[in-house]
Amino acid sequence: MRSFRLETFLEPFDKEFICAYDWVFSDVDSYTFQINDQEGCSSLFDREQFWLTGEALLRHLKHVSTLVIFGLVIAVKKECTLPSKVHYPKLVDHPDYWKDTYTSAVPNQILEIAFFDSTDILITTNDSDMIEQIKKWYPHFINYYG
DSSP, X not given: OOOEEHHHHHTTSOHHHHHTEEEEEEEEEEEEEETTOXXXXXXXXXXXXXXXXXXXXXXHHHHEEEEEEEEEEEEEETTSOOOOGGGOOOOTTOGGGGSTTOOOSSTTEEEEEEEETXXXXXXXXXXXXHHHHHHHHOTTOOOSXX
């Protein structure tokens, strides 16, 4: 089983990119560890749904390692209204994620990363340059559609 730590997955994105957006987290199942410590720790990732500014996410990534087992990580434009908890997108039992016509439930998303049981990651974006860059960073990723 291949797993991804959030800080490792986001490492190729520069700090300016991360700070330029707010980040929505939904249906998150994860393990968090203090950096250089193998003991689990409690953190904001103990919640299933929440959002962070890019600056807060960057601070978190410096101190805590997060292994995302399942869930959505979504970058949205800062000027956008973030979803209320009732309207956070769901990953559980959402068959549309496997359709080639899928579009994000979050308006104005820039990047949506769906983690499935540490084995599959689906990335949704309308930015073709970002897709090409992600392919360069992660050459072992394959296109699910087409």
